[in-house]
Amino acid sequence: MSKSFFIDTTLCTACRGCQVACKQWHALPAEETENRGTYQNPADLSFDTYKLVRMREQVIDGKLRWLFFPDQCRHCLEGPCQDVAGEPSAIYTSESTGAVIYTANTRQLDAAEIIEACPYNIPRKGADGTLAKCDMCNDRVENGLQPACVKVCPTGAMNFGERDDMLALAQSRLTEVKKKFPKAMILDPDDVRTIYMVGFEPNLYHESAVASAAHFGITRQAALRRMFRPFRNIASQLS
């Protein structure tokens, strides 16, 4: 059976409980940061930060919006990173949950290749060359618990469960949310296990909110062909 996240950004208040719960469960160290003129910190995902609430101020149709996007690995159904690695001892998909798992053996891979392969710009390299990213709290999920970031979420922005249930939830929430946000859409639902819903154009939230060629290396395109589709086609399947 395959699990999926459904992340309803319209409900996110950027309390960042998910960002900390992730660090807490994984015992990840804090990064040294500085205020760069924004609440968002750290600046980006990193080897020590698997989950990051991205925050952007946008004026949309004359109205100020503060857009929150809790970014994390999409756990692709057919992960380009896994394809590129071609090494199941380094990157594999958990049979029981669908989590795309990076092991210590990622140290043996060409990190730049893997990072380039990701259409969502997720994997990050550590000092010793190991790659890291969200592991879907696979240990929790295997033991019947929700991922830390989902359990901690107060508003229902973070959801997790059987893939079919999450797709159904996404569909019903989309119908509801469209009343308030007519441009709302589901992002790349056919390709990923981390399914986002946004209220506005996804690029207003984050340049890699939807699968993007921006991070693809040209040499990797063949391997990624089946992954890369313009989001509008995918989104149209759920409306």
Add this chain to the structure above:
Amino acid sequence: MKVNRREFIQITGATAAGFAVTGLGFDLSPVKAHAQMLKTKYAKETTTICPYCAVGCGAIVHTSKKGDGRVINIEGDPDHVINRGSLCSKGAALTQLTENSDRITDPMYRAPYSSEWKKVSWDWALTEISKRVKASRDANFESKNAKGQVVNRTTAIASVGSAALDNEECWIYQSLMRALGLVYIEHQARI
């Protein structure tokens, strides 16, 4: 206290087997792996209420039964009817509040005109404080005010704090301060 878990999500065939089932014959531990078994599995569980804002969210504290008996995990209490397992970023970091190397773990004393703290014993600190309280109180005790009315107080000692105390602690704290004759008793609610 019994914690009744309702947070379990249904997983077909979910067992602790986890990673072993892949059977590929090599180490599949995720980067920075924890044991495949949940780190909280054999821990003592107690419920608590978050010490920050006054929503009063419930959390579960996992304390190691081994070694130094410290906290290994704190997360939301799914059976708490207010927060239902959720927490904010501060609540989610509660482990780091508790297991924090910056915590002061012995009484300290700063002497007049000194530029440093000195570690002292509880017995010494509390005895010395008692003597200071008595000296300041007795030297500045007012039985009557300027109008000649009985007031039985001292305005030479003040105390502020604390909304961080438990109810029971608040009660004995204020009874002690009032018995000493303090009127300058204030705390967070005033600011």
Add this chain to the structure above:
Amino acid sequence: MTNHWIDIKNSDCILIMGSNAAENHPISFKYVTEAQQKGAQLISVDPRFTRTSAKADIYAPMRSGTDIAILGGMLKYIIDNKLYFEEYVANYTNAAFIVGKDFKFKDGLFSGYDPKTKTYDKSKWAFEMDKNGVPKMDRSLKHSRCVFQLLKKHYSRYNTKLVSEISGTPEALLLEIYKTYGATGAKGKAGTIMYAMGWTQHTVGTQNIRTMAMIQLLLGNMGVAGGGVNALRGESNVQGSTDHCLLWHIWPGYLKTPRASNVSLEAYNKKWTPKSNDPLSANWWQNYPKYSVSMLKSFFGERAAANNDFGYDWLPKVDDGKHYSWLDLFDEMYKGTIKGFFAWGQNPACSGAHAGKNREAMKNLDWMVNVNIFDNETGSFWRGPGMRPSSIKTEVFFLPAAVSVEKEGSITNSGRWMQWRYQGPKPLGNSLPDGQIIMELGERIKTEYAKGGEFVEPILNLKWDYLTNREYDPHKVAKEINGYFLKDVTVRGKSFKKGTLVPSFAYLLADGSTSSGNWLYCNSYTEKGNMAARRSQKDAVTGIGLYPQFSWCWPVNRRIIYNRASVDLKGKPWDRKDPVIYWTGDKWIGDVPDGGWPPLLTEDGKPNPKSKHAFIMRKHGHAQIFGPGRADGPFPEHYEPMECPVEKNYMSATYTNPTAPTYGTKADIYKTCDPRYPYVGTTYRVVEHWQTGVMTRNQPWLLEMQPQVFVEISEQLARLKSIKNGERVLATSARGKLECTAIVTKRMQPLQVAGTTIHQVGFPWCYGWRLPVTGKEESANLLTPSTGDPNTRIPETKAFMVNVIKL
């Protein structure tokens, strides 16, 4: 909160004003979100577009300190458009009361003002009484001196154009808010207010809240599910610590601290026990002597007896008319009259208004005791910026406390829920639970006084038996707070054995045969057990999320207070969908009712003499739209903050609150309309840190997200001052300066106030020099003034004047 967190989900319209709940009470948004998903409107009014505003259906900016203007405009709109719930207003509020002829209002001043003392003679605002001593009423609300007509007249000046000129909030937005919120005046609809320090920390703080309470009463939103006046309290146990009255002016359970003129227990009880001649008024405070005597019995045990006034003289008295509050305390410390100081779980070097004055004041102390988890700016004040340790005499004792998960006891949340928590690990190292520290300190002080000293009686007689095997025992104290029968007695037809726990405050007595450390908590720990530890998931029959057997709440587990106002005169709920209580014909069902008396009218519409008016805690049984007890007037009136950017009050000839306190030391500088400080400053918190940050700045995960103090400024102001986003800047006020990082943001917008462009800037106050280790991230309270509300003396840290320049 009159209601509680879960109840927010029952609301039809949520106004968040004076609060940034998404940020500071994040889990409240579980219920705000749930309400929104059921169709509720969320309105955010704030000087700054916040995380709360980001989720709101309507956001309106405003100038900090102009809430009364905005809400006064709403009162006018509700009255003009007849949106008020007339049946409710006429029967449950004092709108029908006739006010005496001495009440006047002119040029921003109410009758009875004495400019010399800056106080009012409140007798000028008294109600007219009938021959029985009951207020005269006109339930048709037509009498020219009835409260409703006076209200209408008072707010007739608050038209949207003027309100907009004062507040800077565009008129169209004001009207949209008034219309949306005013719609909750319909029968069966509920609107709620979520406010916090954004309302209290003003020279008009109390009246900010009263204005909203008046709106809630006009709309019939008090006592109902999804309604109420909800103060979002900011500390885990600030509700409990207030209930137990760690405050100069009140004793546990909101009893009064005796004044010097209350020369005996009898005089004290007489002075503070209200008397009503209306047989329909429950006038609950008539029980005052039962609570005060029971409290004295808890203080002094067997030593308290009828022949010694139960030890009344052993407790300190305050001078009549004098204040001993936070601002006054630090003023006295600054002047050097205070010698010893406990800073117990609090960091006044950063948390108090005018932190610079407070830090200077600490140098005058002989000794300080600082109890905390971490070192902090208060305990280490002598080595702070600008301090020379070699010239500071103060001895400091730092006592390390255990964290909450290392000890057992209860705390009370904002919804008045008393919740028990348990010990996980033992206290780290040699740290101790605060309870243990207090007990051991008390024992040592008793030992010192056993040798003799000034007025030893209260110290030696203080009941101090809360240890079990030498360890502080929270259960013993919790039972003491609840109270015991001290002899075999029969009360209200029930017999009780000596030594058993009192089941509820209805059974407390004034003759010394019961004890209760705090009458409000009587019912929390009974012969049935520790009520606060309950964890039942079952909701009440009304299904509105009361969860009556989960923890315990005061009073007597009533989850929504004033709930007698949630039903009509026959006891039928206004809101059939979300009823709080309802009358079956012989009893109340649902929440614990505000007293068990039957409804005001019988089934066939006749007055029931056994009934009581809805608001049982008020002397006359009616909620107060007219509030003659307040220091600054019976109706809220707009006054400018003590420091403001406008040269006059556009509402009246009275500029600032005429009763607000200011202080006179050389540190107390106030600069209004001074070109050196042209921008409105305000302060707030962020979700990632807590209060002054003592607990959170030590946590790398939290510091990672909010590493530095910042100032939020608009893009327009940034251009004006050539400030780039992310640059370090210097903020200054008449009292201090603060280096901080500029966040240039669209979320701050300049406002048009009376034809002038006004800029506002905001600072989080959760930093201090101790951490981060750079020592450069300081407290925003270095900028704030020592002035405050005349009723509460809560400092005005939400509106003051500053400058911001490039570094």
